Amino acid sequence: MVNMQDNISIKSKARITEKTELADGIYSMTLCADLCSKAEPGQFVMVYPNNGAKLLGRPICIASVKKDTADSGEDLLRIVFRTVGDGTREIASYGEGDRLFIEGPLGHGYPTDEAISDRKHIVLLGGGLGAPSLLYLAESLTVLMNTESTVAENAVPKIQEKPHITAILGYRDCSLKHFLADDFRGLGINTVIATDDGSEGLKGNVIDALKETVKEPDLIYACGPLPMLSAVKKYAGAAGIKAYISMEERMACGVGVCLGCVAKTVKEDPHSHVKNARVCTEGPVFDADEVDI
């Protein structure tokens, strides 16, 4: 939790330690930051342009967090983003040694309890810029499962079988150089690539690829554009599979104050008392059954 002291800023200045262009207009950036609490997979940070006329943060998912061993116990935060407009273009123009204000981690991420209890085949579905948040989830799941199985071995004689994880990453075409796919593979995760035009991997979207490659998924995590998330909701609903989806919406405050970022919900939301939940606070990850998309 954030320090409750007077005048403590939640925004902190982070130093860029590395930047690479993964594909045309897609950047990976690592920042040495003092995150105000432990980041969970699926959470995001607000990255502020230095241009003083741009007053709002740019929400970007956390692609990975590691403790900085060299520095004073700060966090090494990785983000992966696409240049869309002036804000992300400015952010991409910085490099090692430059500084940016960031704020976070923010929001609610992917619940992982179910994944480590009784699931057999977990599928991660990433469309385009959905891959980064799933990468941090994949890292966390692999760590969780390893520690969990040791505990299980000590406690109960029967060794529980670890769930299988498949990552299915969808790209527009091969020009995107299946960015981040190797990072998933590096974790020992079965990784499938799909492109809209079939120029690399399977032809079609991530749902097509899912039907083709995984027989009985029993838990889905998805992040990507809205039409893809709607399709995931429909597919998972029909098949009776639990699905968690990460939503995107325009944000101003990022912390639940302005009510700019709402997603339509099926039931009345306990905070808003109308059928709107704040993507920045209740989300960005929602149970697919709960949102009306």
Added chain:
Amino acid sequence: MKSAELSVDFAGHHFRNPLTVASGTFGSGMEYSRYVDIGRLGAITTKGVSSVPWEGNPTPRVTETPSGMMNAIGLQNPGIDVFIERDLKFLEDYDVPVIVNVCGHSVEEYEAVVERLADDDRVEMLEINVSCPNVKQGAIQFGTDPDMLTEVTQRCKTKAKDKPVIMKLTPNVTSIADMARAAEAGGADGISLINTLTAMKIDIYRRKFVLANKTGGLSGPAIHPVAVRMVYEASHAVGIPVIGMGGVATYADAIEMMMAGATMVAVGMISFTEPEAILNILSGMERYMEETGTEHIRDIIGIL
């Protein structure tokens, strides 16, 4: 030298300093209380509340503009029942006067909310947002018609009993002075301004409006000079005190507002960029007073 005296009197009520937050940019303080000591604010102004829950507009509801932003939240709020049970209850734990912002689609709806708050000791003053469409009369905003404005003011005043009623004016009018006078004629104890300026943004590649609502309210530093002009014109047209707002981001902006005629100043969307901005503005004002030998902040109100 004596330390700077920041307290002000507004509509017969005493405030430890002139700073509050602009309605809708600070919620009811629940979220920002993690970063800002609410007990140091002159007052807290809560998000607009109506008699029943309002869904608000479809998304996108917000977008950035140069030195500002546009919003079309559509006054989403949980309704007065939840507000009283949850938000006012939360604020009981803080030593801060509460200004409740009220919205409605009909005069009756305003009255219903005001009536619920009139006897509530936790409420210091009421601020009536008249930038709402009057559904019964062709959706024209209450605050753009002087007669309608006077009527809403009178009817809210009657229901409010002893609570001061502040009418929050919209800048989307030809003569803000006429509107200030219309509020005063209805018996308002004060006025606050400016609400957001109606604006539009188009995505030229998608050939669509950026906001689902087509138009949205512009706020932030970009509108500050307009706000200063309007606070000046309105405060000179009436004898009742003014809460000035619109793009206040620094202590200098707040001092400027007061010199233009505001007794209190509200800090708005800059909290989204920097939640603790209001506290920095407060300390900046103290420094300004010390540096310029200003003993009482009230000495600079409306000096021009």
